[in-house]
Amino acid sequence: MTIGNIIILVLLSASLSFFSFRLLHLLKLIALGQGALPLDRKAHRIKRLLIDGFGQRRVLKQFSGVGHFFIFWGFFFVSFGTIEGLISSIIPRFSFSFLGDPFYLFMNFGQDVFGLFVIGALLVSLYRRFVIRPVRMEGAFSHTVDALIIITLIFVLLIMSYGMRVIDPKPGWTPVADVLREFIFHGTVSSTSYSVAYASFEWIHHSVVLCFLIYILYSKHTHILFALPNIFLKPDKPLGLIEKLDLEDETVEHFGIQGITDFTKKDLLDLFACTECGRCQEACPAYITGKPLSPKKVILNLKEHLLEAGPALLKKSETEFSQPLYSDVINKDMLWSCTTCYACEEACPVGIAPMKKIIGIRQARVLMEGDFPEEAQRALRNIETQSNPWGLPQQQRGQWAEGLGIKTLAENPDVEYLFFAGCAGSYDQRYISVSKAIAAILQKAGIQFGILGNEELCTGDSAKRIGNDYLAQELAVANIAIFNRYGVRKIITSCPHCFNTLKNEYPEYGGCFEVIHHSDLIVDLITSGRLQPHSRLPVDTKKITYHDSCYLGRYNQIMDAPREVIARLKGSKLVELKRNRENSFCCGAGGGRMWMEEKIGTAINVARSREIIDSGVDTVATACPFCMNMLADGIKQEGRVEEIKIRDIAEIVAEAL
Amino acid sequence: MKIVVLIKSVPDTASIFKVAEDNKFVVIGNPKFIMSPYDEYALEEAIKVKESVSGEVVVVSFGDENALEVMRTALAVGADSAILVENSDADSFTGKGVSKVLAAVIKTLSPNIIFAGKQAVDDDGCQVPERVAEILGISHASAVTRFELQGLTAEADREVEGGYCTMEITFPALCTVEKGINTPRYPTLPNIMKAKRKEIRKMTLEELNLSADDVRPGLTVNSISLPRQERLLKKLEGEIGAQVKQLTSILREEKIGL
Numbered sequence: 001m002t003i004g005n006i007i008i009l010v011l012l013s014a015s016l017s018f019f020s021f022r023l024l025h026l027l028k029l030i031a032l033g034q035g036a037l038p039l040d041r042k043a044h045r046i047k048r049l050l051i052d053g054f055g056q057r058r059v060l061k062q063f064s065g066v067g068h069f070f071i072f073w074g075f076f077f078v079s080f081g082t083i084e085g086l087i088s089s090i091i092p093r094f095s096f097s098f099l100g101d102p103f104y105l106f107m108n109f110g111q112d113v114f115g116l117f118v119i120g121a122l123l124v125s126l127y128r129r130f131v132i133r134p135v136r137m138e139g140a141f142s143h144t145v146d147a148l149i150i151i152t153l154i155f156v157l158l159i160m161s162y163g164m165r166v167i168d169p170k171p172g173w174t175p176v177a178d179v180l181r182e183f184i185f186h187g188t189v190s191s192t193s194y195s196v197a198y199a200s201f202e203w204i205h206h207s208v209v210l211c212f213l214i215y216i217l218y219s220k221h222t223h224i225l226f227a228l229p230n231i232f233l234k235p236d237k238p239l240g241l242i243e244k245l246d247l248e249d250e251t252v253e254h255f256g257i258q259g260i261t262d263f264t265k266k267d268l269l270d271l272f273a274c275t276e277c278g279r280c281q282e283a284c285p286a287y288i289t290g291k292p293l294s295p296k297k298v299i300l301n302l303k304e305h306l307l308e309a310g311p312a313l314l315k316k317s318e319t320e321f322s323q324p325l326y327s328d329v330i331n332k333d334m335l336w337s338c339t340t341c342y343a344c345e346e347a348c349p350v351g352i353a354p355m356k357k358i359i360g361i362r363q364a365r366v367l368m369e370g371d372f373p374e375e376a377q378r379a380l381r382n383i384e385t386q387s388n389p390w391g392l393p394q395q396q397r398g399q400w401a402e403g404l405g406i407k408t409l410a411e412n413p414d415v416e417y418l419f420f421a422g423c424a425g426s427y428d429q430r431y432i433s434v435s436k437a438i439a440a441i442l443q444k445a446g447i448q449f450g451i452l453g454n455e456e457l458c459t460g461d462s463a464k465r466i467g468n469d470y471l472a473q474e475l476a477v478a479n480i481a482i483f484n485r486y487g488v489r490k491i492i493t494s495c496p497h498c499f500n501t502l503k504n505e506y507p508e509y510g511g512c513f514e515v516i517h518h519s520d521l522i523v524d525l526i527t528s529g530r531l532q533p534h535s536r537l538p539v540d541t542k543k544i545t546y547h548d549s550c551y552l553g554r555y556n557q558i559m560d561a562p563r564e565v566i567a568r569l570k571g572s573k574l575v576e577l578k579r580n581r582e583n584s585f586c587c588g589a590g591g592g593r594m595w596m597e598e599k600i601g602t603a604i605n606v607a608r609s610r611e612i613i614d615s616g617v618d619t620v621a622t623a624c625p626f627c628m629n630m631l632a633d634g635i636k637q638e639g640r641v642e643e644i645k646i647r648d649i650a651e652i653v654a655e656a657l
Numbered sequence: 658m659k660i661v662v663l664i665k666s667v668p669d670t671a672s673i674f675k676v677a678e679d680n681k682f683v684v685i686g687n688p689k690f691i692m693s694p695y696d697e698y699a700l701e702e703a704i705k706v707k708e709s710v711s712g713e714v715v716v717v718s719f720g721d722e723n724a725l726e727v728m729r730t731a732l733a734v735g736a737d738s739a740i741l742v743e744n745s746d747a748d749s750f751t752g753k754g755v756s757k758v759l760a761a762v763i764k765t766l767s768p769n770i771i772f773a774g775k776q777a778v779d780d781d782g783c784q785v786p787e788r789v790a791e792i793l794g795i796s797h798a799s800a801v802t803r804f805e806l807q808g809l810t811a812e813a814d815r816e817v818e819g820g821y822c823t824m825e826i827t828f829p830a831l832c833t834v835e836k837g838i839n840t841p842r843y844p845t846l847p848n849i850m851k852a853k854r855k856e857i858r859k860m861t862l863e864e865l866n867l868s869a870d871d872v873r874p875g876l877t878v879n880s881i882s883l884p885r886q887e888r889l890l891k892k893l894e895g896e897i898g899a900q901v902k903q904l905t906s907i908l909r910e911e912k913i914g915l
Contacts, residue, residue, distance in 0.1 A: 247846065255846060370843035377843050385669045385689045393671040395686055454687075470846050 001257070004199075008089045008206060015210040022217040022224070026272060029310045041236050053231045058349035062279070064128060065349075067121035072151050072156075073225070074118035077110035081161060082209055082518035090205060097171070105172030112165065112174035115158050117329065122151050136278025139300075143276060146219045153212050160205035167198045225276040227350040230273035233266050238504040240555040241341060242359055245469045247368075252520075256363025256467065257326055260306050261313060263357065270352040271303035278343035280354060285586040285608075286337040290601020293337035295344035295354035298330060299646045305329045312623040330361055333600060336373055340465050340591030346582055359591075362467030379595035384471060386458040388423040389595055398453025400432040401427070406439055408453040409486040417442075417449040417516075418488045420502065422495035423458050424625030430632070431494075431625040435548035437654035438494055438518050444657055445530040449492065455482055461497040464505070466592035472511070476501075480511035490514045492521055496551035496558075497590070503556070517552060518650050519561040519623050526568050531568055533656035541645075543617040545575045547608070547623035547631060548584035562623045565649045569656055575617055585611065589626035609634030612644065619645045622654060658712030660703040661763055662736065663773035663786060664696040666720050666727035670778060680880040682748070692727045695774025697734075698834045702804055704735040705839065709806060713737045719758045720747045725857060727761045733844035739857045742865065754872030756788030761865040763793060769810070771831040775800045789833040797831040798824055802838050846888035847881040860885060 032629060039045075051057050056072060059065035080096070088094040097104050127139060129147055167179040168191055181189060245255050257263060280295035281287050287294045302325070309323060310614040326335070338358045345353050365371050382391030398408060400421065409418060419442065423433040442449050457479050460472035482492075490569070491513050493499040503515035525531035544566060552558045559581045566572050588604030598604065612620050620635075623630045628646055635644050638654055668674070668688040677684045692700070703714045716731040719742045728739040742758050744750075750758075763771060773786035790797035802821075803814040811826045813842050816835065826832070844852075862872065891907070893900040 365847040366843070370845045372843070375842065386671050387690055391669075391671050392671050392690065395673045470849065563794070 005090050005092070008086070011206070011210055012086060012090070015213045019217060022214075025310075026217060026222065028314055029306055029490075030272070032261045032306075032310075032313055033263050033268040034261070035264045037233050037265050038235055039233075039271075044236060045232050045234075048172045048234065049228065049232045052349070052351070053228045056349070058347075061349075063345075064125075066291045070114065070117035070121045071125075073110075074114035077107060077114045078118070078158065078161070081111040082157075082205075085161070085164070085202070086206060086209065089202065095223070096544050108170045108172040108174055112170075112176045115162060115642075116176045117440035119155065119158055122155055126151055126245045130609050134278070134282075136282040136296075137276070138278070139276055142521045143220060146221075149215065150219065150221055150245060153208050153215070156614065157205060157208045157212070160201045160208070163201040167194045167201070174221035183221065207537055220274070220276050222272040223350065225274040226269060227275070230266075230269050231351045233269065235266065235353075237347075239552065240500040240504040241508070242356070242464055242469075242505070244473055244505070244508050245363065245614055247473065249653060254364065255367045255369045255469070256365070256415050257357065257360035258326070258364045258368065260302065260323075260325060260329075261308060261320055262364075263302075263360070267353070267357060267360075269376070269478065270304055270357075271299055273351055274299045274303065275350070276300065277349070279347040279349065280352070283343035283347040283583070285339055285341055285343065285588065285604045287642070289604050289607050290584075291333065291337035292331070292600070293334045296654075298334065298357060299352060299378075301329045325361060326365060330358070333359075334597065335361055335365065337600070338591050339550075339586045339588055339593045339604065341549070342554045343583075343586065346554050359465060359467065362465075363469055364467075366467035367470060372466060373596045375596045376592055379592070380463055380466065380468055380471060380496075383458050383460075383463055383475070386391050387475070388427055390423070390427055390463060395454055397421075397426045398451065400427075400435055401439065401451055401453065404436065404439055407450050407451040408455070409488070410453070410455065412450055413486040415448040415450045417447060417490045417492050418483070418486070419449045419492045420450050420459075420498055421451060421456065422493060422498040422625070424629070425494050426456070428625060430627060431648075434494055434625070434648040434650050435630075437648065437650040438492070440654045441518075441522060441525070441531065441650060441657070445525045449526075450486075452482060453487075457482070459498045459501040460505075462592045462595065463503045463543070464501070465590070466595075471503075476506055476511065478507045480506060483511060483513065488513060490516065492516050492518060494518045494625070494648075495555070497626065498551045500551045500555055517556075517561070517623070518560055519552070519565055522650065522653055523561045523568075526565070531653075531657070533653055541619045542550060543575050543615075543616055544572060544613065544619040544621055545577050545612065545617040546580075546621045546623075546649075547577065547587070547627055548583065549622065549627050550586050550590055552623055553584055562621065562649050565653060566621055569652065575612055575615055577615055579611065587624075587627040589630045594626050594629075603634065603637070605630035605634035606637055608636075609638050609640075611636060613640055618643060619647055621626055621647055621649050623649050658706065658710050658770070659768040660706060660712060660764065661716045661766055661768040661771045662696070662700045662703045662714060662716045662731070663759055663771065663789070664700065664716050664727065664731055665774070665777040665779070666690045666718065666724035667693045667777055667779040670694075676881055676883060680882070683881065688723075690721045690723050690727055692730055693774050693777040693779070695776060695778070695836065696836065697774075698836060698838050699772035699774050699832075700731055700734055700736065701839045701841040702832075702834055703770070704842075706770065706804070706806055707735075712769075714820070715740065717759060717762050717766075718742070719744065719750070719755050721745050726855050729852050730844065732855050732857075733849040734842060735844075735848065738855070741857055741861060742860045742862070746861065749874070750872060751874040751876060752784035752788055753783045753875045754786045756792060757872055758862065758865065758867060759785065760789045760792035761867060762860065763789065767829075769828045771795075771829070773831065773833045775833040775835050786798045786831055786833045793829075793831075795829045795831060796826065797833070798826055799833045800835040801832045802835050804832060804834070805839065838883050 056065060056069045059068050071361060084096050118413060162177060162180060166181045169177065276296060278296050284295050335358060338355060340355055342355060345355055379389040382389050386394045387394060421435045424431040457475055460475035464472035491502055492517060493502060496517065499515055499517045502513065546562050546566060548559060563574060566574050585608050586604060587608055620631060628648060632646050635641060668685050669691045672685050672688045674683040674685040714736045716728060716736040716739045718728055722743065724741055728741055728839050732739055740762055742762060776783040787797055787799065798813050798815060800815050801813045802816050805812045812823060813832060814821045814823050815825055893903050
């Protein structure tokens with residue numbers, strides 16, 4: 001062993017110790033979270049890791065993701081060479097060639113080629129960050145410095161390793177190094193005459209690697225380590241499920257998220273998996289329309305808080321509370337601006353869940369403090385007394401169906417389907433016509449169905465997402481008892497919020513039913529020939545678009561059915577909005593926002609309405625009462641009531657019968 | 658500081674009711690009971706006072722067993738204890754009888770302040786709290802919009818035509834409160850759970866030494882009726898001038914706008 005070997009060994013050990021020390025600290029912070037890390041359904045998790053992680057599926061949804069793809073894979077090949085290089089500096093002439101020629105040669109080839117791709121991608125990323133400057137990447141100055149440091153380090157690292165390979169060729173086909181060698185030296189290089197150059201490259205290369213090791217876990221680049229585990233550990237539950245709190249547990253001192261340690265371990269892992277790419281922010285309707293909420297900021301604030309409070313928390317005994325997050329870390333307007341549209345979680349390439357964290361904090365505000373917007377309180381009180389957010393008489397819930405020849409299950413329980421009209425479908429004058437249209441379609445197709453009439457209760461969606469799990473649970477239990485009394489098995493809903501709650505949340509209470517949204521049902525009826533819409537779209541409908549409901553599309557992947565319903569009608573030409581399907585833009589009413597005033601920034605429904613107006617359509621089809629209501633308001637505010645009609649897909653079909 | 662709050666369980670304002678066959682009462686189908694909204698303000702004010710000086714809040718109600726749920730809510734919101742004078746025939750009592758019952762309970766509690774809603778939203782009698790104060794021989798302020806404790810007295814505002822009247826109140830006293838005095842709080846889950854375990858003390862008229870004579874109504878209801886709701890629909894036709902003429906003559910005949 002030479003002095004050089006020993007120095008490298010000492011430096012490497014020091015660097016690795018630093019790295020391990022920091023890693024252990026971060027892992028301890030993550031371990032402050034509740035519960036165990038989810039490891040169920042491993043095969044499915046591995047598949048997701050391969051597709052979303054190694055395949056970079058979600059990263060590649062944006063064109064800039066191509067650059068990341070190369071950096072990601074380049075990192076793997078380059079690391080192979082880096083490790084080999086480091087070891088060979090300690091143990092001379094070490095190589096990974098013992099792994100077998102085909103593999104070893106392939107890895108050498110990969111390093112050589114991907115190195116070039118990475119350099120290209122780095123240059124593009126520099127250009128993006130400092131010249132194009134996408135809004136989503138904005139942040140503290142230190143974050144930009146962070147990015148610059150890391151890009152420079154990788155850049156230097158790659159140049160040095162090319163330098164080394166040019167002087168001392170590696171076995172296998174290494175086209176980039178070969179071309180460089182040819183270009184600089186016009187052929188072979190005598191490695192002995194360039195030993196000083198080689199040594200310099202080697203030392204710079206190794207210094208960079210060692211700095212990188214120390215630096216990485218103090219920067220936002222913790223994602224290099226935590227993103228893949230985070231993708232693997234992403235909860236494998238229906239997207240639309242907000243898991244019920246165990247309110248019966250008397251040992252629990254508080255419900256919802258008050259302090260950082262109330263989050264689950266996976267929630268805390270999220271914080272270190274974040275790279276601050278800002279795709280969530282770019283998709284967030286609240287952020288886009290000028291509210292103080294950004295899902296990225298939620299994650300960053302929580303991360304900063306965890307890092308700050310962490311050392312003290314690690315010393316404290318478990319029984320002690322961590323500091324409250326509300327107001328300092330996540331303030332009131334951030335908390336209540338969320339429409340739970342799920343766009344942030346859909347956009348995140350690494351499986352981070354900002355929205356569910358917001359709901360957790362809401363739960364603590366509502367259940368523990370009774371502190372939430374007054375208009376939302378009114379809605380919940382109304383649900384408590386009359387089981388609908390408007391506080392309209394429970395006794396008139398079934399009135400919409402009078403005179404239509406529809407029987408309640410009390411009158412005739414021997415039917416195949418329960419048509420669950422929902423609060424809007426029962427009370428909202430505009431949406432009652434949708435309920436009637438669905439009833440007409442069902443009757444025309446000869447479907448045996450009944451309604452609950454005055455016995456029907458709110459499903460609890462708004463209560464749940466405002467944070468009142470207690471009320472949501474009461475409603476779920478009560479509704480399920482009624483369903484079971486009549487032996488209900490299949491439920492048709494018109495409201496995607498009812499649909500989501502019944503389908504994804506009621507199983508937690510033992511209520512397992514086949515829940516069908518009317519868009520799916522109509523497609524089935526047309527396909528099976530039981531329904532034959534013979535006529536065209538209404539004559540005054542020339543250009544029609546469909547606005548995706550978040551709870552139907554993103555949450556439950558029902559995006560084709562509503563479009564197909566329209567496509568089945570003669571003369572229909574569906575125009576897609578700029579943001580559609582899983583990238584659709586919220587109407588602004590989810591998460592209980594329907595019942596609260598929107599005082600900050602542009603109204604979300606107006607923003608979406610403008611997009612609809614810009615598309616030049618004369619009709620916008622919806623499949624959700626909230627969307628219909630919000631868009632009607634938005635279009636009215638923009639003064640386009642005369643030009644643009646809003647119709648539910650059921651109304652369009654009912655008219656064509 | 659001992660504070661009593663008088664609360665009444667009333668059918669939710671969204672309930673649908675019809676006049677009973679004997680025309681002397683209403684029948685409500687499947688009613689949901691709520692705390693009379695003005696009583697919510699009274700309760701909130703009482704809890705706020707309690708929180709500022711420490712003390713206890715006792716809610717007192719007279720009613721049938723339907724009142725229990727509302728008393729439970731009052732406990733969840735923050736009352737310390739609850740007393741229900743239970744009587745299955747409570748609906749037949751008038752302000753006179755109810756106030757005697759409540760006064761009898763309050764005598765056993767000797768509170769410093771009594772809060773009550775300015776009226777109950779079911780029969781809108783607007784009598785009971787003031788009658789209670791008279792029976793107890795204590796001062797009362799009605800429809801208060803601001804209440805501020807100042808040592809052993811309190812300052813209160815009540816809205817009068819075109820302005821405010823600010824009063825100083827010496828205890829013991831009774832205040833009925835008006836909407837807008839505060840924002841009633843939303844009960845928290847731990848308090849809801851605690852309220853479930855709290856006992857609601859039940860009392861009977863006998864325990865209060867009240868005979869049937871004592872609480873006999875001083876008035877009887879002859880009949881009740883719904884407001885007249887007739888809608889006329891008439892489509893005017895012909896030339897616009899003729900239509901206007903027809904319209905003005907109809908308006909004159911129906912004495913609309915005169």
